[in-house]
Amino acid sequence: MRAWTSPEVPRVEPVPGAAGDVPLLFDTATQQLVEARPDDIARLYVCGITPYDATHLGHASTYLAFDTLQRVWRDAGYRVHYAQNITDVDDPLLERAQQTGVDWRTLADEQVELFRGDMEALRVLPPDDYVAVTEVIEQIGRATRILLDRDLAYRVEDDVYFDIAAAQDAAPWILGEESGLGRDTMLSLSAERGGDPDRPGKRDPLDPLLWRAVRPGEPSWPSDAGEGRPGWHIECSVIALMHLGRDFTVQGGGSDLVFPHHELSAGHAAALSGHPLARVYSHAGMVAYRGEKMSKSLGNLVLVSRLREQGVDARAIRLALLAHHYRSDWEWFDEALTEAQVRLGAWQAAMAHPVAEVAAEAALEEQALVARLRAALRDDLDTPSALRVIDHWVAASPPALTDLVPRAVDALLGIRL
Ligand code: 5CA
Ligand code: ZN
Numbered sequence: 001m002r003a004w005t006s007p008e009v010p011r012v013e014p015v016p017g018a019a020g021d022v023p024l025l026f027d028t029a030t031q032q033l034v035e036a037r038p039d040d041i042a043r044l045y046v047c048g049i050t051p052y053d054a055t056h057l058g059h060a061s062t063y064l065a066f067d068t069l070q071r072v073w074r075d076a077g078y079r080v081h082y083a084q085n086i087t088d089v090d091d092p093l094l095e096r097a098q099q100t101g102v103d104w105r106t107l108a109d110e111q112v113e114l115f116r117g118d119m120e121a122l123r124v125l126p127p128d129d130y131v132a133v134t135e136v137i138e139q140i141g142r143a144t145r146i147l148l149d150r151d152l153a154y155r156v157e158d159d160v161y162f163d164i165a166a167a168q169d170a171a172p173w174i175l176g177e178e179s180g181l182g183r184d185t186m187l188s189l190s191a192e193r194g195g196d197p198d199r200p201g202k203r204d205p206l207d208p209l210l211w212r213a214v215r216p217g218e219p220s221w222p223s224d225a226g227e228g229r230p231g232w233h234i235e236c237s238v239i240a241l242m243h244l245g246r247d248f249t250v251q252g253g254g255s256d257l258v259f260p261h262h263e264l265s266a267g268h269a270a271a272l273s274g275h276p277l278a279r280v281y282s283h284a285g286m287v288a289y290r291g292e293k294m295s296k297s298l299g300n301l302v303l304v305s306r307l308r309e310q311g312v313d314a315r316a317i318r319l320a321l322l323a324h325h326y327r328s329d330w331e332w333f334d335e336a337l338t339e340a341q342v343r344l345g346a347w348q349a350a351m352a353h354p355v356a357e358v359a360a361e362a363a364l365e366e367q368a369l370v371a372r373l374r375a376a377l378r379d380d381l382d383t384p385s386a387l388r389v390i391d392h393w394v395a396a397s398p399p400a401l402t403d404l405v406p407r408a409v410d411a412l413l414g415i416r417l
Contacts, residue, residue, distance in 0.1 A: 210225070
């Protein structure tokens with residue numbers, strides 16, 4: 001799939017030396033801060049949208065978290081290979097299409113287009129590989145066939161399930177290693193989040209669907225696993241393996257994906273490749289609105305496109321989201337936009353007229369400021385502290401400044417002043 005146009009990212013000189021400049025990131029699997037250290041290049045996968053009711057501020061907040069990670073890596077001199085999926089065939093999407101009488105493909109296309117526009121307006125760096133499930137049906141069918149042939153999958157009627165117990169014996173993967181959850185919690189989350197723990201005939205109630213055989217009225221494709229369509233977790237395992245390879249740097253998404261999605265995507269990938277899926281599992285907190293998680297199923301949504309239509313500056317939306325630490329759960333209040341607009345105005349006023357040269361002392365201060373900005377972001381993407389660093393500088397109203405600070409704000413925070 002076509003992604004969207006990349007914003008320009010200015011280089012901020014001097015570039016920090018490579019060693020020691022990798023960000024620390026909280027890893028869900030080990031529950032601690034770890035270095036998100038790329039090999040030759042940083043390889044990042046972030047779970048993409050299921051294209052309906054996009055883009056709400058919860059989605060935007062999650063993508064901004066990983067946008068910040070990407071900007072920190074790039075600023076430190078690393079190349080980044082970023083992949084993202086689109087879940088364009090799945091039960092909730094098909095249900096929504098059915099309810100509204102729209103063809104599911106039309107719904108998905110329109111929503112992906114809206115998402116692209118929102119991401120572009122927010123200056124989110126696009127993925128290098130933006131892959132819809134419908135583009136990789138054949139590969140997912142083949143992967144399912146491989147798992148069947150290795151006895152790591154089995155059929156219940158014509159549907160195919162992943163055999164968790166067999167995979168744990170055969171692959172470098174253990175259920176619970178990523179999420180740290182106990183079985184009872186897993187069972188209830190599985191039922192809530194698209195699983196079918198009560199289906200008779202499964203070897204383990206937690207075994208997830210890999211391939212769903214054709215049903216009347218549902219889209220289906222021929223494949224090595226039979227006529228049907230992919231289950232959910234396998235799409236991300238296959239897309240990630242195809243484009244990033246095994247054992248990549250960071251697997252990301254919102255915290256609602258910790259279980260079952262990321263746990264079982266990791267299981268499928270380990271069973272297919274013989275290696276762990278990723279090194280770090282990073283999760284963004286949930287944005288709530290009117291007391292509950294902002295979600296399509298509850299309908300309590302604030303859409304980026306709606307705010308843009310109302311004439312809200314996308315930079316203010318970005319600043320309002322960056323004002324929260326990516327890992328915290330927080331609630332959106334409309335006043336947050338006013339605060340962000342005030343902040344944006346103050347930054348613009350202070351940085352409106354960069355000059356070519358400033359006194360040596362002022363230049364050193366600017367460099368120290370950029371160092372503080374970088375340090376905040378390297379510390380588990382602490383954007384609230386990063387914004388405060390700029391606020392303090394702006395409040396002190398330096399008489400003249402070069403373009404170093406606005407360039408750093410653009411490169412690292414994605415705000416072009
Ligand atoms: N297509 C799947 C992932 S493979 C999916 O979860 N799609 S989604 O459209 O529901 O969500 C897209 C991304 O936004 C996911 O990373 C999800 O974790 C995140 N997300 C969803 N709701 C919120 C929310 N309220 N706050 C923060 N992030 C959210
Ligand atoms: Zn995913």
